[in-house]
Amino acid sequence: xxxxxxxxxxxxxxxxxxxxxxxxxxxxxxxxxxxxxxxxxxxxxxxxxxxxxxxxxxxxxxxxxxxxxxxxxxxxxxxxxxxxxxxxxxxxxxxxxxxxxxxxxxxxxxxxxxxxxxxxxxxxxxxxxxxxxxxxxxxxxxxxxxxxxxxxxxxxxxxxxxxxxxxxxxxxxxxxxxxxxxxxxxxxxxxxxxxxxxxxxxxxxxxxxxxxxxxxxxxxxxxxxxxxxxxxxxxxxxxxxxxxxxxxxxxxxxxxxxxxxxxxxxxxxxxxxxxxxxxxxxxxxxxxxxxxxxxxxxxxxxxxxxxxxxxxxxxxxxxxxxxxxxxxxxxx
Amino acid sequence: xxxxxxxxxxxxxxxxxxxxxxxxxxxxxxxxxxxxxxxxxxxxxxxxxxxxxxxxxxxxxxxxxxxxxxxxxxxxxxxxxxxxxxxxxxxxxxxxxxxxxxxxxxxxxxxxxxxxxxxxxxxxxxxxxxxxxxxxxxxxxxxxxxxxxxxxxxxxxxxxxxxxxxxxxxxxxxxxxxxxxxxxxxxxxxxxxxxxxxxxxxxxxxxxxxxxxxxxxxxxxxxxxxxxxxxxxxxxxxxxxxxxxxxxxxxxxxxxxxxxxxxxxxxxxxxxxxxxxxxxxxxxxxxxxxxxxxxxxxxxxxxxxxxxxxxxxxxxxxxxxxxxxxxxxxxxxxxxxxxxxxxxxxxxxxxxxxxxxxxxxxxxxxxxxxxxxxxxxxxxxxxxxxxxxxxxxxxxxxxxxxxxxxxxxxxxxxxxxxxxxxxxxxxxxxxxxxxxxxxxxxxxxxxxxxxxxxxxxxxxxxxxxxxxxxxxxxxxxxxxxxxxxxxxxxxxxxxxxxxxxxxxxx
Numbered sequence: 051x052x053x054x055x056x057x058x059x060x061x062x063x064x065x066x067x068x069x070x071x072x073x074x075x076x077x078x079x080x081x082x083x084x085x086x087x088x089x090x091x092x093x094x095x096x097x098x099x100x101x102x103x104x105x106x107x108x109x110x111x112x113x114x115x116x117x118x119x120x121x122x123x124x125x126x127x128x129x130x131x132x133x134x135x136x137x138x139x140x141x142x143x144x145x146x147x148x149x150x151x152x153x154x155x156x157x158x159x160x161x162x163x164x165x166x167x168x169x170x171x172x173x174x175x176x177x178x179x180x181x182x183x184x185x186x187x188x189x190x191x192x193x194x195x196x197x198x199x200x201x202x203x204x205x206x207x208x209x210x211x212x213x214x215x216x217x218x219x220x221x222x223x224x225x226x227x228x229x230x231x232x233x234x235x236x237x238x239x240x241x242x243x244x245x246x247x248x249x250x251x252x253x254x255x256x257x258x259x260x261x262x263x264x265x266x267x268x269x270x271x272x273x274x275x276x277x278x279x280x281x282x283x284x285x286x287x288x289x290x291x292x293x294x295x296x297x298x299x300x301x302x303x304x305x306x307x308x309x310x311x312x313x314x315x316x317x318x319x320x321x322x323x324x325x326x327x328x329x330x331x332x333x334x335x336x337x338x339x340x341x342x343x344x345x346x347x348x349x350x351x352x353x354x355x356x357x358x359x360x361x362x363x364x365x366x367x368x369x370x371x372x373x374x375x376x377x378x379x380x381x382x
Numbered sequence: 383x384x385x386x387x388x389x390x391x392x393x394x395x396x397x398x399x400x401x402x403x404x405x406x407x408x409x410x411x412x413x414x415x416x417x418x419x420x421x422x423x424x425x426x427x428x429x430x431x432x433x434x435x436x437x438x439x440x441x442x443x444x445x446x447x448x449x450x451x452x453x454x455x456x457x458x459x460x461x462x463x464x465x466x467x468x469x470x471x472x473x474x475x476x477x478x479x480x481x482x483x484x485x486x487x488x489x490x491x492x493x494x495x496x497x498x499x500x501x502x503x504x505x506x507x508x509x510x511x512x513x514x515x516x517x518x519x520x521x522x523x524x525x526x527x528x529x530x531x532x533x534x535x536x537x538x539x540x541x542x543x544x545x546x547x548x549x550x551x552x553x554x555x556x557x558x559x560x561x562x563x564x565x566x567x568x569x570x571x572x573x574x575x576x577x578x579x580x581x582x583x584x585x586x587x588x589x590x591x592x593x594x595x596x597x598x599x600x601x602x603x604x605x606x607x608x609x610x611x612x613x614x615x616x617x618x619x620x621x622x623x624x625x626x627x628x629x630x631x632x633x634x635x636x637x638x639x640x641x642x643x644x645x646x647x648x649x650x651x652x653x654x655x656x657x658x659x660x661x662x663x664x665x666x667x668x669x670x671x672x673x674x675x676x677x678x679x680x681x682x683x684x685x686x687x688x689x690x691x692x693x694x695x696x697x698x699x700x701x702x703x704x705x706x707x708x709x710x711x712x713x714x715x716x717x718x719x720x721x722x723x724x725x726x727x728x729x730x731x732x733x734x735x736x737x738x739x740x741x742x743x744x745x746x747x748x749x750x751x752x753x754x755x756x757x758x759x760x761x762x763x764x765x766x767x768x769x770x771x772x773x774x775x776x777x778x779x780x781x782x783x784x785x786x787x788x789x790x791x792x793x794x795x796x797x798x799x800x801x802x803x804x805x806x807x808x809x810x811x812x813x814x815x816x817x818x819x820x821x822x823x824x825x826x827x828x829x830x831x832x833x834x835x836x837x838x839x840x841x842x843x844x845x846x847x848x849x850x851x852x853x854x855x856x857x858x859x860x861x862x863x864x865x866x867x868x869x870x871x872x873x874x875x876x877x878x879x880x881x882x883x884x885x886x887x888x
Contacts, residue, residue, distance in 0.1 A: 153725060248749045250741035257738060260727040266686060267724045268738040268792065269710040377729075 078321020078373045079333040085319070093347035100347070108218040108231055109346040111221035114231045115140070115290040116309050116336035120316040121235075121242050122254065124285040124334045126279045127317055128246075130259040130326030131186040133280065135175060136287040137309035138197035141302075143167040143284075144291035145201040148210035148301035157214060165288045171197060172284020176277040178213070188348045194310065211300035220296040231293050235338070238286075243331035251275070257327030315362060316341055319369045323377055386449055388413040388545060389434065390575050394443035404429050407443070407603045409559045411546065416568060418588045418609070421598035421621055421779035427581055430598070431548050434579070435467035436460035455694055465546045466539035468532060476524040482628060483523055483781040484538050484580055509537040529560035536567065547571065548579040553587055557671050558872070565591050575756035585614045635823075637847065640698065641831035642714075642800045645684060647692030652678040653855040656692070660800065660831040665822065667846035668835045669871050676835045677719050680802050684709045684716040696800070710739065715798035717789055719805045719835070720857055721782070722763035725789045732770055733759045734789050735777045740795045762791035767817065783814035790821070801825060804835040819845060839868045851875050 053113045094100040110117075119136045126133050147164035150155050171193070178189045216284050223230045246252035265272050295301045319337035322329025344365070349359045387410035404426045411417055419427040432438045434445070436454040445452055454460050457467070475483055481503045506519035515533050523531060532552055539547045549568075550569040553561045566623035568578055568591060580592055588595055589609060596606040597620040605622050643659040653675035654887055660666045670676050682689040685703040694701055696712045702801065703709045709716070727735050736759050737744045738784035744755045759773045766787040770780055777785055786806060793801065807815045822845060826832050836842050842849050849866045851859040851874035 239537075250745045250748070250750060253734065253750060254741070257727050257734070260730055261723070262722045264727055265707060265738075267716060267718050269705075269707040271705070271707055327727075331565070347474065 052185065068119060078369075078376050079330060081369075081372050081376070082320055082333050082336040082340060086343070089340055089343045089347065093343050093350070097350040099350065100343070104227065104341065106346070107227075107229060108221075110342045111229050111231055113312070113338065113342050114229075114235050115293045115297075115306070116312050117139070117334075117341075118231075118235050118238055118293075118336065119283070119286045119287060119290045120313040120334050121238055121331060122279070122282050123313050124317050124320065124322050124329055124331055125242065125246065125255055126283060127322050127324065128259045128326060128329045129276060130262060131276060131278055131279070132190065132314075133175060133186065133283045134190040134310045134314070135171070135194040135197055136283055136290070136313060137306040138194040138201070139168060139171045139284055139287035140291035140294060140309065141307075142171065142197040142201040142204070142291075142307040143288035143293060144295045144301045144305055145205040145210070145303055147292060148213075149204050151213065152210055156216060161292060164292060165285060168284035168286075168288025168291075169281055170284070171287070172281040175281030175283070179280065180273045180276050195243065198307075200306075205301065205303045207303075209300040209302045212351065213295070213299060215297055218299040220293060231297075232294070233381055234289075235286045239331055239335045241297070242329060243335075246331055249309075255279070256327060259328075261327075278333055312341070312362075315366050315369075318366055318373070321376070322372050323373060324370065328377060387411055388448060389444040390449075391430075391434075392444050392446075394430065394433060394440045394445070396438060397441045398432060401443075401759075402601060404433075404440075404601045409603060409606065411577050411579070413545070413577055414572055414575045415593045416572050416580055416591055417582045418592040418595035419598065420588065420595055420617060421604075423682045425598040425621070427598045428550060429601075431467065431550060431579060431581060434546070435461070435465055435548055437467065456471060456562065461542055461544075464544045465540070465548070466535075466542065466544040467548045467550065467813040468535045468539065468552060468816070469550060477522055479520050479522055480517060480526070480534055481519040481787060483534055484509065484519070484541055488842075489627050505541070506537070509540055511782075512540065513537055514570075515563065515567075527560075529564070530557050531568075532556075532564070534572075540571075542632070545579045546579065548581070550581045551583065552580075553582060558876070561587070584614060585617055588617070589614070595705065635663040635764065635827040637664045638829060640835070643695040643698075644679075645693050645695075647679065647682060647689045647694070649678060649682060649689045653682075653689075653852070656852075656857055658850055658857065658860065659845070660833050662799070662829050662831050665826045665832045665834055665846045665850065666850040667842035668833060668843055668852065669837075669839065669849055670852035670875050672837065674852040674875065676781050676852050677804055678855075679852070680716065680718075680804050680833070680835060684802060686716075710796055710798075712727075713797075713799035715739075715793035715796060716802045717786075717793065717804060717806050719808070721786060721789065721809075726777045726785050731774045732768070732777045732780065732788055733773045736762050736773075737795070739792050743795065762788070762794070765794075766791050766821070776783065781811075782809040786810060786818070787814075790818075798830065800831045800833070802835070805837065806834070807836070807841065839871055842866075842871070843868070853877055 071204055090100065099105040119140075123133060123136065143164045143201070146167045147160045150163050151160040155163070175186070175190055175193055178184050178193075179186045221229050221231055247257065254265070254270050254275055257268070257270060258275055262272055291305065294305055316337045317329070318324065319335050319340060320333025320335070322333060344361065345358065348361065355359075389411040391407055392408045394404060394407040395402065397882075407426070407430055409430075418594060419431060421427045429438060433440050434454065436457045436459050439455060445454060450705075452463060454463065454465065460466070482539055484506050485502055503519060505540055510517050510519060513533060513536065514623050515530070517526065517530050517533060521621050523534065525847070526534070526559070536547065541829070552564060554566065568580070572578060580588070584590060592609050594606060595609050595612075597604045597617065608615075636749060639662055640659045641662045641725065645657040647656040648654040658666070678687070681687045683694060685705045685708055688704060689779075694703060698716070701708075703712070706716070722728070727738070733755060737755050740758070743758065744750050746754070762768065763770070763773065768784050768787045768791065770784060777788060790806070807818050810818065819841070822834065834842065834846060843863070843866060846866075849859075849861045849863070849871060850857060851861070851871055853875050859870070861870060862873075
């Protein structure tokens with residue numbers, strides 16, 4: 051096709067492109083990385099343990115279940131939704147696992163049933179959001195209470211334990227000196243980063259989060275993507291629940307209470323934009339380690355649990371302000 | 383007219399992020415005149431108006447009001463000086479009543495003072511009487527038409543006794559009758575000695591209403607003319623700096639088989655019993671007033687909001703379109719009306735925007751190939767002459783015309799056989815419009831079927847082989863190009879409530 055040419059038109063058809071150094075450096079993950087380095091330096095001064103990688107890896111096993119779920123939550127938040135029910139999903143799927151095992155089901159089948167419970171819970175969240183078009187924040191506040199309640203009905207007030215010896219203590223199992231849950235975390239990080247960065251699904255997650263209406267008009271199957279993400283949350287939560295069950299060698303209905311906020315904190319600290327469309331797995335990955343170092347560092351430095359909450363809350367607010375400022379600066 | 387100007391602007395310049403968007407504007411506005419500001423998008427007219435209204439501060443230059451130098455640092459100061467800007471889509475508090483909206487921003491009462499409801503209501507009623515409009519001031523803003531909301535804004539200007547009222551494209555969302563009312567009121571205000579700045583793209587309105595016109599181009603003031611002395615042609619020449627080419631689509635493309643046929647399409651509350659067909663190589667226009675249901679029909683065909691009943695045939699075979707991906711698989715494409723919301727992914731790169739419709743092409747083996755994506759984008763940029771700094775910059779940084787080109791490019795990659803274009807040239811510079819007309823003509827000449835929804839009658843008359851007209855959710859006319867004139871189209875487009883006489887069998 052040839053078009054009419056002589057539009058000797060003025061310049062302002064677009065803003066100037068940003069210089070490359072800005073594209074690379076002015077992004078939220080850089081902030082996360084800087085915080086990580088800063089936290090590491092401070093923590094090393096507080097305690098010589100921090101120069102020991104083994105100590106950090108061991109400490110990380112207390113948080114890594116949350117970190118794994120936070121990776122999937124990153125995708126959900128980029129797509130413009132949120133899921134606040136994962137901690138409750140961890141508890142319910144772990145209770146299903148424990149109750150079925152106790153009732154005499156082979157442990158393998160009980161684990162599969164736990165994963166299936168995760169799928170069903172995620173599906174339920176997803177259907178309420180996608181089919182009934184309800185806001186996900188309200189839906190998942192509702193189901194977080196519902197799932198936790200069901201877990202309590204199922205498990206009562208007691209701990210269910212007495213799992214076979216091989217099932218317990220996965221956090222002490224090492225491969226190349228690295229605890230197995232940490233390896234799971236790294237593998238899932240790489241896989242999700244690849245999906246987000248190089249596949250059509252990943253691209254469409256960003257597009258849906260940027261503008262759902264434009265996505266629909268471009269033929270993107272928005273409902274399918276969102277439903278899939280909520281189901282993935284259920285599965286990840288179930289995996290997190292099983293890892294926790296193994297680490298603690300027992301299951302209670304109040305497993306991971308309040309964990310959803312830690313997960314949101316990791317995603318936010320990693321620079322993912324709370325309104326969707328922007329964010330990265332790398333950010334959440336770095337933020338997970340940041341949190342491990344801060345939490346462990348404060349414990350080592352004998353800072354009271356109550357004061358630790360203040361630090362976490364302040365971090366969350368700072369990260370949201372910084373992320374917003376960076377996005378406002380780079381995208382007019 | 384008084385001798386001394388109401389407002390004297392001298393050397394007004396404005397830079398945004400180092401780019402000069404307005405340079406050295408000298409302009410005198412007289413008391414008691416209606417003064418048009420004209421120019422393409424980005425020419426600087428709106429920026430100038432916003433400087434007068436205190437929304438932007440000039441980088442350089444001075445303003446004088448009645449000979450006294452003034453600084454208009456913010457909208458509140460402007461209000462106090464008697465300058466009011468009326469927005470196209472009025473900004474108001476939709477859940478508060480009209481009367482409450484009228485007194486917003488007035489700071490003459492104590493923070494915890496008693497609200498004088500009765501006085502407020504009476505005052506509001508008086509203003510409406512003064513304007514000669516009937517609006518129930520106790521109703522919430524939400525229920526009002528856009529025209530009535532504008533009236534409320536004008537009433538607000540009167541309430542604060544504004545001497546300069548700036549109307550930024552006030553007529554775009556209005557029906558002809560509402561435009562008439564607006565003009566009557568504008569003339570009355572002028573006769574009272576107030577000054578009105580009227581920003582519009584519609585030259586016929588400028589001719590009908592304004593005393594003088596100032597034309598902007600590329601951020602500079604080109605000329606100020608007395609409207610009676612000039613023709614539309616002269617103004618266009620000043621606006622674009624060259625005579626306007628004939629925009630008529632001349633290539634009589636070969637018209638083939640029926641590509642798209644809809645029959646009995648109905649959606650309660652939106653449209654009913656819509657039947658028509660579009661042939662290969664044919665450009666069919668869809669005219670009608672805003673709210674006639676044209677966009678709803680397009681959205682129904684494309685599967686964004688499928689119709690409750692009725693059938694759609696593509697190439698002679700009945701099809702089910704439950705969501706847009708079905709439509710795309712059938713070779714349909716849809717450029718939506720509201721580009722900012724339904725078209726672009728504002729913060730994503732131009733590249734990601736252009737390839738959004740063709741995931742299969744950019745990722746043949748499941749993983750996105752940077753090479754293919756780059757090549758597809760480069761092809762579009764060249765083919766459609768998209769002007770940009772980089773394909774990796776966010777699309778929101780491009781001008782409206784170039785964003786729209788990118789949206790069209792997105793669809794051309796799907797090689798659509800049927801294109802539905804909803805107001806494709808809205809808010810686009812005249813120069814780029816001409817390019818779009820050329821493109822649309824060529825797409826038809828390639829044998830594609832095109833359904834063109836437009837509110838600009840000259841555009842429809844220039845491009846279309848046939849023009850359908852909708853009014854109040856029904857098809858009221860199906861005119862061949864030879865029979866279509868602005869009059870016949872408007873006649874069919876204006877609602878005749880209770881009298882649906884002219885239903886045409888399509």
